[in-house]
Amino acid sequence: MRVTLYAPDIAREAYPGQFVHIFMPPEHRDHMLPRPFSIFGTNRHTGELAVLFEIVGRGTALLAGTDPGSSWRLLGPLGRGFPVLQPGSLLVAGGMGIAPLAFLAASTTIPRTLIYGARTADQLVCPRENLELPGLTVYEVTDDGSRGEKGTAVDLFSRLVEGAGAVFACGPRPMLAAVRSISNRAGIEAWISVEERMACGIGACLGCVVPADGGYKQVCRDGPVFRAGEVIIDE
């Protein structure tokens, strides 16, 4: 579901790949930890900020159940997002990984391509109008062929990677691992956005780490967007 929030301070500063922490409503003391969500879009004029999320557990269910017009406590924008897009960039989104990439795609009008994959058509949750953008070519792909091409985002990526300016990916770990190694082989610079369970969201608690050469990196502070070579992602 897509939720629009009035948060002018965050909307003003945020750039693609950053995220917000959404705190649980205070009457839900059984949930102590805030939930991180990528910023799906901002409108600096209206002060609005959008997130796109799916219900996967109790926290997202609670958030989805709040009445329109309620207020949520927010912290953000957090983390290090994507670098500025170069012409010919290739964006690869798996499932909910579309959220930061839709924001990234909307940040420019230079020619760029988006591969948007999911298991089935109804998991391609991003509203179509958010991807109808000048200069953006969109390829949809589903495992069962229920929308777009049949196959995986990685299949399509392997075919389209050649000659891409740079790669920007967000999605499940195995997808990121594949994108990483394919880009590497093709000698193309790739950026990936990684998820990990979080507590503070600001780099203090050392809870959200991802393995990297010579130790761990913090997803909330050093990422969530990393150069693909910076972190170790198991296939």
Place this chain on the structure above:
Amino acid sequence: MRVTLYAPDIAREAYPGQFVHIFMPPEHRDHMLPRPFSIFGTNRHTGELAVLFEIVGRGTALLAGTDPGSSWRLLGPLGRGFPVLQPGSLLVAGGMGIAPLAFLAASTTIPRTLIYGARTADQLVCPRENLELPGLTVYEVTDDGSRGEKGTAVDLFSRLVEGAGAVFACGPRPMLAAVRSISNRAGIEAWISVEERMACGIGACLGCVVPADGGYKQVCRDGPVFRAGEVIIDE
């Protein structure tokens, strides 16, 4: 606040002095225990049941915050209520103790008297129309005289007890203790409704006890209404 619930099975069976267990909404896992509330009234024709409660903590705040039309899980009617009223009965309610006594008062039309006390006028929360009953004489009393007589329910009770048929009381412990000893001295049979923290509500867990001669009584099963002599209530 007064809440009306559609619960035909409970409304059909309940009699004054009994209570219902209201379970917390399932998304509030931080509250494991149901909350007991006296039955304030029933309407067997419409299948409705009313409770009257005040916000004293997190549970009552949550319940008060639910939207009209929501459903609550209920268990009841529970416990042993009041015996049938005799002519000339004297009912003594302190604060929220009015809930079961209003139901008791409404159960008959024989002449009976209700003393209804609280600290201040705004703590006399029972809607006036619920106490405008044929044959019922109502005396209001507040500590600060902001409504009715100035003083306590116990002061008034001491003056009115002489010649009462029987006494029925619900309210704070010190009030119950005073009612108990005054009735005892006057040689008048008294029934009191006692509160204790509860879990099961049905007599299984032994959590809700009140001291009695030769051991403990369970408020939820042996009570909440006891003969005043049956239990030990500290002043």
Place this chain on the structure above:
Amino acid sequence: MNETKEQPQNEPELKINLGGIILNSPILAASGPLGYGHEYRELINFDPFGGIIVKGISLEPWSGNPPPRLAETASGMLNAVGLQNPGLVQFMEKDLPLLRDAGPKLIVNIIGCTPDQYTGVASRLDRAGGIDGLEINISCPNIKAGGMAFGTDPRSTYRVVSAVRRKTKLPLLVKLSPNVTDISIIARAAEEGGADAISLINTLSGMLIDIDQKKPLLGNTFGGLSGPAIMPVALRMVWQVAGEVKIPILGMGGINSADDALQFIMAGARAVALGTGLFYNPGLAESIKTGLVKYMRKNNINTLGQIEGIAR
């Protein structure tokens, strides 16, 4: 008749063997919350329960602690019932007859302040008939050892378990207290003493303060913490003990859903017991049973043995 058909899936089998007690379902009622069962029997369907563990029984009646005995805590509760019970004689005369035909297997939780008190209860229940197993609650204060609970010391544990073992042929569960530094040595002592299964966990010791009254909220100052709040601790202890003993484990502590129950089984529990969750939802056993069957069907699991301890 040569059509290719989907293989008809076997109906999931919930039957398990808990230390010699054959239960139709791996879901039990934990000792305490249900009392002696009568009251709940009128309220809920007992069928989803493989077994009922009744509230602790001592040789003589125990009066229990002064009220308040209950308090709610964040995702849990404290109780300081203090093992109030009517004593062995009244239990056998009044409660036991009402329970014998309840359906689920019947396990009696036994308590005492000396090994003799435990064996006194055990030997009489051994001859009572209609009882399928005993559960020794070793969280009681050991009077001879200065009041430290039997269950906090491996030697006292061994002594009381082996003493009871000599007095009964009934399957013997030993219920451990979590308020210890090393649960594994206590569990091993119970196994060496002759336990047929280990029940884990009893409540964590805790308290709350009433800041208006400026005194402890419970009449007894301390009470036992139970409910979802303690589940991670319970699961950790099941995991630790499953690596140490060969006898099966009855897991409990905060179980409130089929997913919770599955976590216990995957950590190494043979069966699970429900306590505080029954206050939250008296119909919990039924919904957990439904959830387990659904899970097993979906994952093509025929017996819970296939996933017992699988996360290890």
Place this chain on the structure above:
Amino acid sequence: MNETKEQPQNEPELKINLGGIILNSPILAASGPLGYGHEYRELINFDPFGGIIVKGISLEPWSGNPPPRLAETASGMLNAVGLQNPGLVQFMEKDLPLLRDAGPKLIVNIIGCTPDQYTGVASRLDRAGGIDGLEINISCPNIKAGGMAFGTDPRSTYRVVSAVRRKTKLPLLVKLSPNVTDISIIARAAEEGGADAISLINTLSGMLIDIDQKKPLLGNTFGGLSGPAIMPVALRMVWQVAGEVKIPILGMGGINSADDALQFIMAGARAVALGTGLFYNPGLAESIKTGLVKYMRKNNINTLGQIEGIAR
């Protein structure tokens, strides 16, 4: 000037002495959640904090545990950060200078696997300047004693505390692990070893299982349970220890409101520390401070000493 006036009420005094450290407020940040403070300093006002306890520092850098390191539980959380830290040298060069002028008193939590590692950190911090106290975390595995945590055994506790005591004149807090049978003997051993205050409690050991993956949710299998779920256990331990030692207690475990903080103080704590509550509400210290002042005004209390341990 002869009008009768309402007696002007004294402004409540929040200043306290925690084992020789004078704090302007009884609210501290617990070791861990805040890291080394920089990040939070940009986010929240540090004024309501009387002290900041920074994350555990060891002689050499520790890499910590593999992810996932965090999991939410009912009214709590598990963490298995595994005491990742940059080591003493980097802490002194990079983090300490940024913290010295933060406002609140600065307490450094120290960790090690042998008494020598603890004393190595302590003696260097003793000379570093700008540090107001040390907190020894004795939940670390004692390598010489087969990996059982120092804090689970009174002798190891005494040994490590007294060794550190000899190396520093700084006020010394000793932080106890709650995963023990008898917290009082550990607290006494710390006091005898020379502690100036006792910090209570560290996290309870716990775990969760991911039933889809059929394996423990945390990379390290076990983690530490914190948050409101554990508050009744923490409060009980504060109560027990306050009856056993003469030195002051820093209470923590699940504090999430001024009322929670008051419960700890009434149980016998001199001051309180916030951990998990800061994740729930980064502005928690401020709201607790406001709540304490309000409570003190309403109840005509001038210093918290008037209610310290009053529920006992």
